[in-house]
Amino acid sequence: MDLLDRWLRPLRTGVVTSTYPKAPPVLEPGVRGLPELDPERCTRESACVSACPTGAIVLSAESWSLDAGRCVFCGACARACPTDAIALGSAVTIAAVRPAGLLHVTPLPARADR
Amino acid sequence: MTEQPADASPATQRLSEAIHRTLGRSLHVRHLDAGSCNGCDWEIAALLNPYHDVQRFGIDIVASPRHADLLLVTGIMTRNLEAAARLTYEAMPEPRLVVAVGACAISGGVFAGTYAGRDGIGSVLPVDVWVPGCPPRPEALIEALLVAVGRLQGRQ
Numbered sequence: 001m002d003l004l005d006r007w008l009r010p011l012r013t014g015v016v017t018s019t020y021p022k023a024p025p026v027l028e029p030g031v032r033g034l035p036e037l038d039p040e041r042c043t044r045e046s047a048c049v050s051a052c053p054t055g056a057i058v059l060s061a062e063s064w065s066l067d068a069g070r071c072v073f074c075g076a077c078a079r080a081c082p083t084d085a086i087a088l089g090s091a092v093t094i095a096a097v098r099p100a101g102l103l104h105v106t107p108l109p110a111r112a113d114r
Numbered sequence: 115m116t117e118q119p120a121d122a123s124p125a126t127q128r129l130s131e132a133i134h135r136t137l138g139r140s141l142h143v144r145h146l147d148a149g150s151c152n153g154c155d156w157e158i159a160a161l162l163n164p165y166h167d168v169q170r171f172g173i174d175i176v177a178s179p180r181h182a183d184l185l186l187v188t189g190i191m192t193r194n195l196e197a198a199a200r201l202t203y204e205a206m207p208e209p210r211l212v213v214a215v216g217a218c219a220i221s222g223g224v225f226a227g228t229y230a231g232r233d234g235i236g237s238v239l240p241v242d243v244w245v246p247g248c249p250p251r252p253e254a255l256i257e258a259l260l261v262a263v264g265r266l267q268g269r270q
Contacts, residue, residue, distance in 0.1 A: 017167045018253070021125045021260065025253035034246075054217070054224055069220035069234075070249035079185045095258040096244045099236070102220065 050078035144182035150189030
């Protein structure tokens with residue numbers, strides 16, 4: 001009876017196929033997507049730049065840019081950030097048709113104290 | 115045209131229609147491991163499981179580049195694989211597409227600067243779509259195939 005039940009179980013399971021691309025991808029908890037910066041909290045200490053193992057992050061006076069083609073989604077930038085301004089988001093479908101499309105630039109607000 | 119399920123989204127329909135128009139009823143994919151750590155390769159293998167199931171789009175993975183319309187390349191392009199990768203690309207019938215899968219295939223990833231290979235496959239093969247990730251999720255690969263088919267239309 002147990003064996004029969006095991007054979008019949010797949011018939012009762014129903015459709016398991018993902019709804020992507022009809023709906024956004026369903027991510028399990030803990031999946032690391034593209035790192036995102038909160039520009040308001042960024043203090044420009046460039047701890048993320050030195051923590052990044054592949055040199056994917058470039059910090060300038062105007063912007064924080066991340067090369068998704070170099071990023072390995074390890075989260076070292078988020079852990080290194082002293083103000084917790086970086087979080088690994090949920091963006092995983094980020095294919096590009098040219099290398100320039102891999103660059104994700106977050107503009108930074110002009111600093112008042114400089 | 116094959117029949118569409120009644121609840122197919124516009125994106126799904128566009129993908130299926132584009133594949134049908136340009137390639138008959140199928141997009142055949144050949145996977146080439148050019149020095150990858152096998153992370154990306156497992157994500158490609160996951161495309162065929164019942165959950166992601168790319169065969170619902172008419173996409174299938176084939177055993178030879180001679181049967182393929184699209185080449186999925188993973189890894190940094192090691193020196194040992196360079197000649198083989200060129201031969202693989204030349205063995206594919208026109209029109210052919212190349213998709214760079216993962217940070218290694220795009221920029222070398224954590225192996226960038228190694229003496230044993232190139233920093234990414236872009237200097238050896240003409241890449242049409244770049245898929246970031248380490249490894250990219252299967253959804254990202256499905257998206258890349260969707261984008262690649264859009265490119266195929268523009269090329270003809």
